[in-house]
Amino acid sequence: MREQPGTAVPDRPDLRADCSRCFGLCCVALPFSASADFAIDKDAGKPCPNLLTDSRCGIHTELRQRGFTGCTVYDCFGAGQKVSRITFGGQDWRSGSRADARRMFDVFPVVRQLHELLWYLTEALELPAARPVHAELRRAHDRTEALTLGTPDELAELDVSAVRADVNVLLLRTSELARAGIGRGRKKERRGADLMGARLKGADLKGANLRGAYLIAADLTGADLRGADLIGADLRDADLTDADLTGVIFLTQPQLNAARGSHGTRLPPSLTRPVHWN
Template sequence: MSVERELPVLGSDAADLRSDCARCFGLCCVALPFETSSDFAVDKAAGTPCGNLRGDFRCGIHPQLRERGFSGCTSFDCFGAGQKVSQVTFAGRSWRESPGTARGMFEVFPVMRQLHELLRYLAEALAWPQVRTVRGELRRAFNDLDGLTRGSAEEIAGADVAVIRQQVNGLLLRASELVRAEVPGRKKNHRGADLIGARLRGARLRGASLRGAYLIAADLSGADLRTADVIGADFRGADLGGADLTGCLFLTQAQLDAAEGDAATRIPPALRRPGHWKD
């Protein structure tokens, strides 16, 4: 049974769980820190605007981010947290127009990003027909979390994200197990595994658990990842050429953007093929 569905509209519009940079005050370019590495060409402290941020909150080198050493920016996804903080929490008042809001805005954004990520996973799970027995719990968790993200800046900043994440992850795991139970045969468990640089070419990973696995620079070319649970898996530099990721559970655009693929890579219809992938 296919699980390849668009995010449902449940309390929060599905569009709210996708980044809309045009409605954001460049928060990921200011609030978050980064260090010189293969992902970022320079150091930047939290709360300091990136040198590439323009006055209109757009990136001045967006078309050349990878070429200029900022591949980390191309694989970042706020799951719609940026526009929520900008337009809802702070009612459209930017940190430039109202400097007094800057500190609060920059404190709220990282928290909101984590909450929106959980909302995105909950919304996906709610679309699966196999989760009948936990659908009510998933819906309540979604609505409660969505309500929190619409609270005051103080309420959001004070949220115990660790506790919330633990509770939601338990639900998501149960939903995942219900879906993967329909995959015949024994499923591989690589949860949290160190698979950095692993040779997994053509691996049969259908219905496997790759939750939180380190797949950096792994060779997954031609692998069967259908219905695999990849929540939190690190795909940076992984070779997904010719791999089948249709029906992958909790696969995000950011994970695809961090990986390498080609025209033969099969991905869920709700996600887009990254522009840097081979033709």
């Protein structure tokens, strides 16, 4: 569902969506409602009317113009091809029984959450500052990867919330180590803060803790976000024009896709500049 990247990025192939190896699961399994993000209502398990028989999107190049902005924001972190090709061994949801299709649709969001955790753990393992917890991070990564290879029944019964809670302890520690000595001060502790529409143009947010912060439509033009923790931050319609996100930690492509930016916005090398940015 996501737009094609505008620039090349370092490989994390198993954690990047490859729609050519998926059976359009995000276009079938997930529900959406008519809103600013979607032009129509669609129930979970019902194919989007724009989904073609070869699992491609019939309006891929016109999604935003046709009212499907939400599709250009979404990313499955490679869960689509994992479920399609490995969990269900290449069996298309169209060719099996209704029960098999429902099971595939139930499993897909579970694997998507696990792959998102793998994205964070992979990033944490790449941070030199997190070396003191690298062994624990590696074990958590390997456990999470093993879970993604479970049977459909095992995945459907998995308590993902418990897995996330365990991993989050390590990600918090990683964040503290990575941000140590950067941007100290009370004003940098913005975890879960309501910053919707905030005027933060040119703000010094180096090393800030913005975990879960609400930055919807915030003006972050020219802001310095180097080394900030943005895990779970809501960046919908946030203006990142000319902002510096160099070294930002735990920022994902869907968050970036939901924001606005420019060619002057500086990004971490693991992410791509959305094609809809100026």
